[in-house]
Amino acid sequence: MNLLTETLAVIKPVDAALLQEAQRRLDNKTKPLGSLGRLEEFARRFAAISGSLEPDTTKKVIYTFAGDHGVVEEGVSAFPKEVTPQMVLNFLNGGAGVNVLARHAGVEVRVVDVGVDYDFGQAPGLLNRKVARGTRNFVKGPAMTREETVAALEVGIELAREAKREGVAMLGTGEMGIGNTTPSSAIIAAFSGKTVEEVTHRGTGIGDRALENKVQVIERGLAVNRPDPKDPLDVLAKVGGLEIAGIAGLVLGAAANRIPVVVDGFISTAGALIACELNPHVRGYIFAAHESVEIGHRFMLERVGAEPILDLHFRLGEGTGAALAMGLIEAGVKVLKEMATFEQAGVEGNTVR
Numbered sequence: 257m258n259l260l261t262e263t264l265a266v267i268k269p270v271d272a273a274l275l276q277e278a279q280r281r282l283d284n285k286t287k288p289l290g291s292l293g294r295l296e297e298f299a300r301r302f303a304a305i306s307g308s309l310e311p312d313t314t315k316k317v318i319y320t321f322a323g324d325h326g327v328v329e330e331g332v333s334a335f336p337k338e339v340t341p342q343m344v345l346n347f348l349n350g351g352a353g354v355n356v357l358a359r360h361a362g363v364e365v366r367v368v369d370v371g372v373d374y375d376f377g378q379a380p381g382l383l384n385r386k387v388a389r390g391t392r393n394f395v396k397g398p399a400m401t402r403e404e405t406v407a408a409l410e411v412g413i414e415l416a417r418e419a420k421r422e423g424v425a426m427l428g429t430g431e432m433g434i435g436n437t438t439p440s441s442a443i444i445a446a447f448s449g450k451t452v453e454e455v456t457h458r459g460t461g462i463g464d465r466a467l468e469n470k471v472q473v474i475e476r477g478l479a480v481n482r483p484d485p486k487d488p489l490d491v492l493a494k495v496g497g498l499e500i501a502g503i504a505g506l507v508l509g510a511a512a513n514r515i516p517v518v519v520d521g522f523i524s525t526a527g528a529l530i531a532c533e534l535n536p537h538v539r540g541y542i543f544a545a546h547e548s549v550e551i552g553h554r555f556m557l558e559r560v561g562a563e564p565i566l567d568l569h570f571r572l573g574e575g576t577g578a579a580l581a582m583g584l585i586e587a588g589v590k591v592l593k594e595m596a597t598f599e600q601a602g603v604e605g606n607t608v609r
């Protein structure tokens with residue numbers, strides 16, 4: 257059995273008894289029932305996922321997966337593909353958006369080269385897990401082979417497994433790959449049956465004519481490849497990407513190892529969607545960081561069954577939303593762990609039940 261099959265087989269639904277017990281404890285805290293709203297959901301779910309009513313939240317890590325896309329030659333992005341390796345070096349220097357926000361939130365960022373079309377040599381700090389030097393242009397045939405797809409998924413699974421051994425309490429996803437909103441829109445179109453126009457947006461900021469072209473490119477890619485929505489690996493291989501596969505693997509690995517995973521924006525959610533299509537129990541382990549400006553995002557979130565935590569009009573990716581959402585999830589867990597109960601504080605409880 258390979259690592260992917262093995263991982264899919266061990267993912268269980270989140271423990272319902274622990275969810276209930278965590279909520280019971282929250283209900284005894286010195287506050288009206290439910291008054292901390294979604295923080296209570298975060299606390300309850302975090303506890304049940306990690307298997308502890310007093311979960312540790314110290315070590316928080318975002319994995320930012322980088323990969324290139326053959327479809328960029330069709331003019332789907334406002335930026336050239338050279339920006340992918342340039343931004344990888346920026347991440348390693350600590351100068352990108354995700355670095356700043358992660359530092360702010362007390363989160364570590366790890367950068368994974370799963371498919372950049374550039375030779376980084378021995379770049380210090382870079383996790384070299386290169387499966388291929390970018391995908392192929394999906395307008396001309398499948399973006400990846402099935403073997404490449406599984407290899408990239410297993411990169412993510414392996415990283416989640418190592419994170420568990422290290423004692424990482426919370427995982428986050430991020431990505432960098434010029435052109436990657438195009439495969440992300442193709443993925444949600446393939447599963448949802450929405451028209452390509454309904455799920456395709458401006459990515460890095462393309463204008464109206466380029467957006468029309470992007471829609472046509474995705475329509476052609478879907479027509480040429482005919483991905484089978486009942487076979488998530490087929491969709492991922494034909495119109496997906498290496499970093500999207502890495503993210504899908506990290507999400508699967510998180511679920512298999514009972515680590516809460518915070519999914520960033522549009523591209524990350526495409527990866528999470530693949531993971532959920534491969535095993536529906538994965539849904540219970542996911543926190544959706546924020547709602548992206550990309551118009552297809554809400555259809556992805558609906559399909560994953562996740563309610564985004566933040567709405568900051570973000571459209572950057574990298575893990576920026578995940579970094580900020582982690583702080584709120586941790587706040588929820590602290591309520592569960594640190595707030596006094598009515599009994600402890602000598603406060604009278606609700607008299608009208």
Ligand SMILES: Cc1cc2ncn([C@H]3O[C@H](COP(=O)(O)O)[C@@H](O)[C@H]3O)c2cc1C
Nearest residue numbers: 333335431432433434435436437459460573
């Ligand atoms: C400087 C720069 C930094 C970024 N960081 C994330 N992205 C984001 O934009 C890209 C997706 O948009 P599209 O599909 O339109 O190319 C991805 O790399 C994503 O991570 C960036 C894009 C740029 C230009």
Ligand SMILES: O=C(O)c1cccnc1
Nearest residue numbers: 521522523548571572573
């Ligand atoms: O929501 C995202 O993750 C996103 C949107 C546009 C461009 N890059 C990332």
